[in-house]
Every structure is written in C-alpha cells, then in structure tokens.
Amino acid sequence: MIYCLNPSCEKPLNSDTTFCQNCGTQLIPQLRNRYRIIQPLGGGGFGRTFLAEDEDKLNEHCVVKQLAPQVQGTTALLKATELFQEEARRLQQLGEHPHIPTLYAYFRHDNYLYLVQQFILGQTLRQELRQQGTFSEEKIWKLLSELLPILKFIHEHQVIHRDIKPENIIRRSLREDLVLIDFGVAKQLTATSLEQTGTTIGSFGYAPIEQMKYGSAYPASDLFSLGVTCFNLLTGIHPSGLYMEQGYSWVMHWRQHLKSPLSPQLVQVLDKLLQKDIEHRYQSADEVLQDLPQKPQPASIPRDFSLPQPPSRINLRQLVFPSTVLQPRIQLKHKLLGASVILLLGLSVYAHWQSLGHIPTLTGHLNEVNSLAFNPSGKTLASGSDDKTIKLWNRNNRQQIRTFKGHSDKVYTVAINPDGQTLVSGSLDNTIKVWNLNTGKEILTLKGHTALVHSVAISPNGQNIVSGSYDNTIKVWNLSTGQQIRTLKAHSGEVLSIAISPHGDKIVSASGDQTIKVWNFNTGKEIRTLNKHLADVNALAISPDGQLLVSASDDKTVNVWNLNTGNHIRTLTGHSADVNAVAFSPDGEKIATGSDDSTVRIWNLSTGQEVHTFKGHTREVFAVAFSPDGKTLVSGSKDKTIKIWQLP
Incomplete structure (x- = not known):
C-alpha cells in the first residue's frame, strides 16, 4: 500500500499504483528512495506527522514530519517554514543523545519540506x-x-x-x-x-x-x-x-x-x-x-x-x-492595540485550505445531526440524528461501520461508556436505550421520563447513567440493570444538558429556566444554582481536571465558572446566534463551540480569546466533540453532515 502525501486527499491509502485513486496525485513509494510512509501519527493545520520505515536501516521505524500545504505568499506559512527549519537545526545542534530524538534528515520534495527523526515507542x-x-x-x-x-x-x-x-x-x-x-x-x-x-x-x-x-x-x-x-x-x-x-x-x-x-x-x-x-x-x-x-x-x-x-x-x-x-502547533503572540492576541498559525493556514472546500465530511444521516461522541480510543465516532438512528463511524477511513435502529423518534443525545463497550442514547420517544457498541444490538430500554430525553451522561466508573429531560427532571440509573436510582427535581424548565465531574462526585444540569444547577452525585442534594445567562442554557462541559465548568446559551454567550466554588470567571462573546454545543479539549486549555450562526469556534480559556472560526456548515451546528488525542474536532449540523477539522 502507498500513502498519498497530498494534504487535501480525503482517502490517501492506495494500492501499489502510480497515481492516487482519490485525488489523482502522483504517488511516491519512498521519499528520497528511502523512507516509506506507513500511516499518519497526527498533526493538523500545516504540519503532519507520519510513521515511516527507513529502507537503509533494515526498515527501522522513523518519524517523518511534513510541512503542508505550501501556500506561497502567506505570512503564516513563511513563518511556519522558518520555524520548521529551526526545529531541524535544534535537533542537529543537540546531536545524538539517548533521551532526545535524533535528526536523520531534512529535505524538500515536490515543494513540501520534510524532517525525519527517530521514532520513540x-x-x-x-x-x-x-x-x-x-x-x-x-x-x-x-x-x-x-x-x-x-x-x-x-x-x-x-x-x-x-x-x-x-x-x-x-x-x-x-x-x-x-x-x-x-x-x-x-x-x-x-x-x-x-x-x-x-x-x-x-x-x-x-x-x-x-x-x-x-x-x-x-x-x-x-x-x-x-x-x-x-x-x-x-x-x-x-x-x-x-x-x-x-x-x-x-x-x-x-x-x-x-x-x-x-x-x-x-x-x-x-x-x-x-x-x-x-x-x-x-x-x-x-x-x-x-x-x-x-x-x-x-x-x-x-x-x-x-x-x-x-x-x-x-x-x-x-x-x-x-x-x-x-x-506550527504553538501559539504565536502578537501585540495588537495594546492587547496580546493569540494566534494559532496552524489554524490560520488550515482556514485557507478549508476555505477552498477541502473539509472532510461524513454523510449518511437523512436529517440533522444532534449529538456526537468518540469512543475512548478515538478510533470510532457515534452520531445521533433526527432520522431516528445512531451511526458509528471509523475515524481513520471515515467510513460508516454500522447503524443502530430501535428508537421510534428523533435521537437527541449519545454517550459512550469509558470501557468502550456500550453506547447510551436518548430520544424524543421519552426513552433511553443501551446498546452493545461492538455488535449494534440493543441491551436495555430505560423508561421513566414523561417527555423527550435531551441529554445523557455516563459516570466515570461506567456504572451509572444520568439523564435530563423536557419533563424538568434529572434521573440517575444503574447502567447494568436499568434500575432507576433517584430523580432530581428543582428546575422549573426543561433540562437541556447534563455533565458529570471527572471524579464522579458532582452532577451539573442546564435548563430552559436559564439556570445551571450543581448536585451531589451520591445524595442527589442540590449544592448551588448558577445564574448568569439571559436565555436557555443549552450545553455544558467540565474540564478534564474537574476545576472549570463552561456553559453555552441562547443568549449567544459562553460562560466560564469555577465548578468547585461556583464563582463566575468570564463570559466569552463572538457568536452571532444561539450557542448550542460546547466541548473541552483533552488538555483542558481550549474549548470548542457550535452555534446557530453555522460556525464552529475555538477559544483559548486562559485568555478568553477566540482563536479561530471554522466555516463550512450551511446550517445550525448542534454538536461538537474533540478526539481523545486532541488532534481532531468534529461537528454535527442541521445540514445533515458531520465535519472533521484537523487541529495543530
């Protein structure tokens, strides 16, 4: 198999042919007649990293970094080229050291720059x-x-x-x-x-x-x-x-x-x-x-x-x-009007590339996509839709694996157990279903809500489901038996989003009553109510360390809170319409939001600055999710598609 090195190719893996079967680019069996690309390791924006074999070293594994795409005249890319060269210089300067990757080669091929270095397993x-x-x-x-x-x-x-x-x-x-x-x-x-x-x-x-x-x-x-x-x-x-x-x-x-x-x-x-x-x-x-x-x-x-x-x-x-x-992945700080503005070089170049229409897209749903969830390894992605189905996708080849059918109405929410074995969904049919993720078979149906189930979350230990419904209640269930453990009542409006803290000690709920409530997971007692939004609170996310809470609302804002004290930290503004979705990056440094303005935005939490806007959806964005490695962001929309955004 030969891997196509065209950065915009959506299906780069080819059989032993001369030209890529997807994009028509001439294939390179070996870079410099020596390095054979095996598979991508990650990257985004203008930098991609591959696992490769070095034929001159008995097919020993190595890492190949590619600087791409080459957009001439772009200031960001000119800077990126300089930085790419400097990385090679630093590795060369340090020479060979048992605890630092060794530089093997640095060269240009077909207008792309490549850096080859030692692979660390x-x-x-x-x-x-x-x-x-x-x-x-x-x-x-x-x-x-x-x-x-x-x-x-x-x-x-x-x-x-x-x-x-x-x-x-x-x-x-x-x-x-x-x-x-x-x-x-x-x-x-x-x-x-x-x-x-x-x-x-x-x-x-x-x-x-x-x-x-x-x-x-x-x-x-x-x-x-x-x-x-x-x-x-x-x-x-x-x-x-x-x-x-x-x-x-x-x-x-x-x-x-x-x-x-x-x-x-x-x-x-x-x-x-x-x-x-x-x-x-x-x-x-x-x-x-x-x-x-x-x-x-x-x-x-x-x-x-x-x-x-x-x-x-x-x-x-x-x-x-x-x-x-x-x-390329590092944030570049400039002085602008006396304020420090953080720019992600990789995102700016990727913005140029995606503006040309090169946005990987998953199509298959017959109606709007409401919810997205990665499995723990990040290899598969689940999506719930108004077409009453849940689909499972292969992240790498972007192919549909299977479709889950069983709900009698729209699927609003999906979540995957931390063990990667089960999937949970909530629907307009007022039920919650538990599925075997590997076979697509339905395991349990949970009944108890009297209105549509808009949000589900699974506890970190994988033992419980928490659900939020338009009946204004939150319910806690035993995942294995389907038994209802308790019902939490305090919201005066529909419950639109549920989140569970990483330590499993708190439940957070967001409602159409414009409030956020924090609950003790073990007792069901309300700890506090957070008031700041001026309209429905549609989505919640908790940072990986359990310190921060972010909330998204129809008031077009995102609020950042200290989860443990309830203190309001800051408000993020920039969307021009309702904000429907929010997700934390795995490193806890950024969040992504999706809005009725058809955009997906990335924010730096430390500065409160918006660092990029992704444009590609033609309708409202209802769901966003980061892959576990933080290198990919996906978004689901009323336009029936799922967009895949590669991050630096």
Whole structure:
C-alpha cells in the first residue's frame, strides 16, 4: 500500500499504483528512495506527522514530519517554514543523545519540506497520568533524577526547551526511561539573541512569567516548567485552570491542592522550582540535582558553551523579546492595540485550505445531526440524528461501520461508556436505550421520563447513567440493570444538558429556566444554582481536571465558572446566534463551540480569546466533540453532515 502525501486527499491509502485513486496525485513509494510512509501519527493545520520505515536501516521505524500545504505568499506559512527549519537545526545542534530524538534528515520534495527523526515507542506522561492516575512521591523523585540530566545537557548546548510538560515527555516502552520530545519551540540562547526582538510563546500554566510576559527564557525557565509538570502529575490538576483564575499567584499555594502529604524534602525542592520570580528559583539543573536525596551522577558532558545568567531583578525598561523558535502547533503572540492576541498559525493556514472546500465530511444521516461522541480510543465516532438512528463511524477511513435502529423518534443525545463497550442514547420517544457498541444490538430500554430525553451522561466508573429531560427532571440509573436510582427535581424548565465531574462526585444540569444547577452525585442534594445567562442554557462541559465548568446559551454567550466554588470567571462573546454545543479539549486549555450562526469556534480559556472560526456548515451546528488525542474536532449540523477539522 502507498500513502498519498497530498494534504487535501480525503482517502490517501492506495494500492501499489502510480497515481492516487482519490485525488489523482502522483504517488511516491519512498521519499528520497528511502523512507516509506506507513500511516499518519497526527498533526493538523500545516504540519503532519507520519510513521515511516527507513529502507537503509533494515526498515527501522522513523518519524517523518511534513510541512503542508505550501501556500506561497502567506505570512503564516513563511513563518511556519522558518520555524520548521529551526526545529531541524535544534535537533542537529543537540546531536545524538539517548533521551532526545535524533535528526536523520531534512529535505524538500515536490515543494513540501520534510524532517525525519527517530521514532520513540512509548506513551507520554499525560497518557500515563490518565491511565494510571496521579504519581507517587517516589515516581516524582525518579522523574526528576531522569529529566534533570537531560535538561543539563540541552542547557549546556545553549538550548532552552521552553515547553516542558507531560505531553512532551515519553516513557519508552521497552526500557521505561524518559525521552524529551518536541523541540519545535526550543530557543537558542546567545548574547546576540538577547538583543533581538521576538515572540513570546509557551503553554499557559506551565511557562514562567519571564517567558510568557517578557519573551525571555533561561535554564531557570525550563526548571519552572519542570516544577509545574511535577505538580500536575502529583495532583492531576491542569495548571492552566489555576493560571486563568489566579495568574501566577497559584504557585504560592500549590500545596493546598495535594491529595496526600509529601516529604519536607520534596516540598522544599518543588517550592524552589515553582518560584514566580526567576531570581528565587534554581538557576541550573545541577543545583536541583544537588538537592535530590540520592544524587544521580549524570554522564559527563563537555561544556561547549557558556549560558548567560538571568538578571538579578527584572527591569521592565530594559526587557527585550529574544528571537524565538516555534513549531506550527504553538501559539504565536502578537501585540495588537495594546492587547496580546493569540494566534494559532496552524489554524490560520488550515482556514485557507478549508476555505477552498477541502473539509472532510461524513454523510449518511437523512436529517440533522444532534449529538456526537468518540469512543475512548478515538478510533470510532457515534452520531445521533433526527432520522431516528445512531451511526458509528471509523475515524481513520471515515467510513460508516454500522447503524443502530430501535428508537421510534428523533435521537437527541449519545454517550459512550469509558470501557468502550456500550453506547447510551436518548430520544424524543421519552426513552433511553443501551446498546452493545461492538455488535449494534440493543441491551436495555430505560423508561421513566414523561417527555423527550435531551441529554445523557455516563459516570466515570461506567456504572451509572444520568439523564435530563423536557419533563424538568434529572434521573440517575444503574447502567447494568436499568434500575432507576433517584430523580432530581428543582428546575422549573426543561433540562437541556447534563455533565458529570471527572471524579464522579458532582452532577451539573442546564435548563430552559436559564439556570445551571450543581448536585451531589451520591445524595442527589442540590449544592448551588448558577445564574448568569439571559436565555436557555443549552450545553455544558467540565474540564478534564474537574476545576472549570463552561456553559453555552441562547443568549449567544459562553460562560466560564469555577465548578468547585461556583464563582463566575468570564463570559466569552463572538457568536452571532444561539450557542448550542460546547466541548473541552483533552488538555483542558481550549474549548470548542457550535452555534446557530453555522460556525464552529475555538477559544483559548486562559485568555478568553477566540482563536479561530471554522466555516463550512450551511446550517445550525448542534454538536461538537474533540478526539481523545486532541488532534481532531468534529461537528454535527442541521445540514445533515458531520465535519472533521484537523487541529495543530
């Protein structure tokens, strides 16, 4: 099989032919007569990543990154090209290191740029956190002892990573050691660069103040990000939510979020890593290594460079913005009318591409698409429709797998169990149905609501269903038996949306009575009512760490709340009509919304800024969902289609 490298090709997998059977592009069996593409690994916007085989190395696996599409004259793409080249330079500069991907090649072919690097088999610490839960103190000490020598190495080679976070650290499958990846945002620190202006970048919550606010980065900047990474792995709390609500003051109170006590020694180390002011932090990886209980002896590395040290105190008048190295997925901050505006380069280029009509679309429903849900692996997608059916789709080849038939009226809501085995749906026929996801067979029908079921959610442990109905009630059910456990009554209007907190301790409901209610999951007692919207509240979503709640309304706004305190954080405005759907990205940093204005919008929660508008639907958008890997967004519409948007 040969993979078509045309970025707009919707069916790129071909048999051994000369031209793509879908788009007509000439196929390339091997890049440079050496690298054979096997399958896509992800990407979006103008950057795509593939798993490939290197024929010159006995078909050893490698990673191929493609810069695409090539739209000449586009400022964003010109910048992207520069950044793509800089990533290759940084990897080449660092040479071969057992805990950093090695650069194999960098070249242009048919007007596309390619970067080939070492393939690291394993999973990121973000994935490990989701699968195994929060880290113990012992695992944090081990992480520090492994990562600090890597940071020592790159800092001594005058490179600052600038994006240390769990997503960029892979635990290798076979050796179980750590590998630091994603050097697309790395910055070369030289005396000359300190005199040049540049762009501030980083991940909100992880990046220190001197990096995000002033554009400066030092070894101590990476060490701050390392401290935040440890905090995230210890608590499971994503720092972007804390940053958004409290700014950098959250680091002074990080200990209050701990689920279990830590040793005084680890507290002391993390305290010093998490200092807001750079002069109070550790200044080098060596300093931190000296404070570890069992001091590891990193491999001796010759000092080829002498890093500039940060000023003892930051003088705002003397600050400059150093030149930077970015990767397409990273947010680029510009100054516009005195405000910082976040732009996603990948999205801007993808916007150009999709404006030409190249939007992957799933068609098959005979009426409007009301609800969407990915299975836990992200390989399949379920959709519920006014045509009374639920369809299951293969995400990769975009083919329909099966159709679930059983409801006697419109299907308004679908949800998939965390175990990936069962699907739950709610309908205008007043019932909830439980289906075997793998066979399409109906398992149970739950009856009890006296009006249409508009929303269903499944508890994180997979044992319960919570449903919201136009009969103004919320019901809790046993998923295995179908038995009704309790009914929650307090709303004076129809219940339009239901969400369950990631820890399974809270139910949140939204209603046509313009209110949001928070309930104790175990007792059914109402905890509080949130009032801010001026019309029906149509949709809810809770952040992956359980800290934030977002709500969408017919008043054309989206509100952001602290779920645990009920405090209103901010209101997002931009849609020109009713907002019907909202979803959190898996990293908790962004949300997507769908509206009667036919658009899908992405928002940066840390800034409250709208970062992109996707246009392609011809009617109202009723559903949005992120894939579990965060690389794909899907939307369902009254135009009977499901659109697939690739994200950077």
